[in-house]
Amino acid sequence: MSNTFIVIKIQQSNFTSYIIDWVYGTDDTSLGGSTITSLASIPLADRQDTEVVGTFMQEELGSAFFLEKDAELLVQQPPKP
Amino acid sequence: MATLKLGSTTAITESSGTISIPSLGGATVINTSGAITTTGAFTSVGITDGAVGATAITIDADENVGIGGAPNAKLDVNGSILIGDSKTSVPTQYSNHGKIERSVLTIPANSATQIATGYGGKVCMLQWSGVTGNAQGTFVVSHSWSSASVLYGQDYSGAPLTYTFSSSSGNLYLQHNHSDSIRIGILMISNGGSS
Numbered sequence: 001m002s003n004t005f006i007v008i009k010i011q012q013s014n015f016t017s018y019i020i021d022w023v024y025g026t027d028d029t030s031l032g033g034s035t036i037t038s039l040a041s042i043p044l045a046d047r048q049d050t051e052v053v054g055t056f057m058q059e060e061l062g063s064a065f066f067l068e069k070d071a072e073l074l075v076q077q078p079p080k081p
Numbered sequence: 082m083a084t085l086k087l088g089s090t091t092a093i094t095e096s097s098g099t100i101s102i103p104s105l106g107g108a109t110v111i112n113t114s115g116a117i118t119t120t121g122a123f124t125s126v127g128i129t130d131g132a133v134g135a136t137a138i139t140i141d142a143d144e145n146v147g148i149g150g151a152p153n154a155k156l157d158v159n160g161s162i163l164i165g166d167s168k169t170s171v172p173t174q175y176s177n178h179g180k181i182e183r184s185v186l187t188i189p190a191n192s193a194t195q196i197a198t199g200y201g202g203k204v205c206m207l208q209w210s211g212v213t214g215n216a217q218g219t220f221v222v223s224h225s226w227s228s229a230s231v232l233y234g235q236d237y238s239g240a241p242l243t244y245t246f247s248s249s250s251g252n253l254y255l256q257h258n259h260s261d262s263i264r265i266g267i268l269m270i271s272n273g274g275s276s
Contacts, residue, residue, distance in 0.1 A: 017241060019231045032228030033247035036220070036236055060243055065256070068193065072249050076227060 003070060005058055007050040008032075016040040018047065020057060024069050029076050031069065035061070164268070174199030174273035183268045193247065193256040196265070200226045200251030202272040207255075209265035215239030216259045224248040 009021040016038045023032040037060055039047045046052040058066070085093040094101040105111070123130040130137060138148055145152035149159035164183045172182040188194045188209075197205050207220045221233040229246040236242055238259075245256045257263055 013234055013236075017234075017236050019234050021230055023228070030227070031247065031249065032230070033245055034222070034229055034231035034234075035243060035245040036218075036231060036234045037243040038241035040241070061245065065193075065245075069247075076250070 002026075003066075003073060005054060005066070007054040007057060010048050010050065010053055012047070018053075020053060022054075022057065024066070025073050029073050031072060031076065171195055172197050172205075172267060172269040172271075174201045174203060174269075174271035177274035177276040180271050180273065181268070182271075183266065185264060185266050188255055188257060188263045188265060190257065190259050190261060190263075193245075193254040195252050196255050196267055197224070197253035197269055198251075199271060199273060200224065200248070201274055203253075204232070204270050205253060206268045206270075207265050209263050216242055216257075216261075216263050218242075218244065220244070220246075222246050222253065224251075224253045226251045229253055 003025050005022060005024050007020055007022050009019075011019040011021075013019055013036065017036060018039050020035045020037065021032065022035065023030050025031055035057065037057075039053065039056070042052060042056055082094065082096045084091050084095075091103065111117075122133070138146065139151055140146050141152055145155055145157065147153075147157045147159070150157065164181060168182075168184045169186065170184060171186065172184050174180055186194075186196055188196070196207075197203065203223060205222045205224075207222065208218070210217050216238045218234070218236040218238065220231055220235075222229060222231050224230070224246070225248060227248055227250075229248040231246060234244075236244065243258045247254050247256075255265070
């Protein structure tokens with residue numbers, strides 16, 4: 001099962017800047033983060049659409065970012081008890 | 082009252098059981114199990130008391146320390162606390178302790194850079210400006226073992242930038258797409274465990 005990028009929350013912080021919470025991985029192992037970016041290039045009506053923003057985010061973050069996350073997920077260990 | 086003179090100089094004066102010596106010089110060593118009391122200034126290599134006519138630090142019988150007033154806890158500060166900005170290493174939590182720590186870090190462009198260590202309950206408050214260019218922002222971030230979340234964030238750079246916070250093995254990372262490095266001030270409040 002390949003790793004999947006999912007936008008889970010979009011919070012507007014000013015007119016064009018948004019805080020986007022996301023997760024990446026699979027049901028078995030995943031990681032999450034927050035990205036602050038401008039969504040000015042997306043029509044206002046679509047800026048709360050997780051699928052539209054998710055597609056934009058994957059382009060914005062770039063392939064190198066996801067290759068790095070793929071490597072992190074391969075070595076991800078659960079936290080110490 | 083009695084005096085002891087060495088040459089023409091009064092070296093020791095005694096009055097009602099109290100001995101006065103005008104000055105102890107050279108490498109004089111004072112070693113006493115009795116109390117030492119002074120109403121004048123106290124100066125040493127490590128401690129200088131410049132609080133003229135006021136009590137700056139109080140240590141009570143319970144070994145509590147008060148600054149600016151009598152202590153009601155192990156350390157009681159009646160006033161503001163400033164945490165300096167000379168530290169340039171990544172802030173770290175301390176096992177099974179609460180900790181407040183501030184650092185100033187330089188984050189290169191387009192590279193996920195670690196900005197905090199440890200996955201205990203933690204809040205990081207960040208403010209930055211560009212080393213060159215116009216990048217400015219204020220963020221409050223929390224993270225755990227494998228996830229990070231911005232609780233509050235405002236980017237007020239000249240041109241909008243993209244900042245990504247993530248967590249790997251309990252460490253917080255920041256990546257940005259500014260054309261140059263960004264220097265951030267980070268204040269971390271952490272709770273390093275449950276014991």
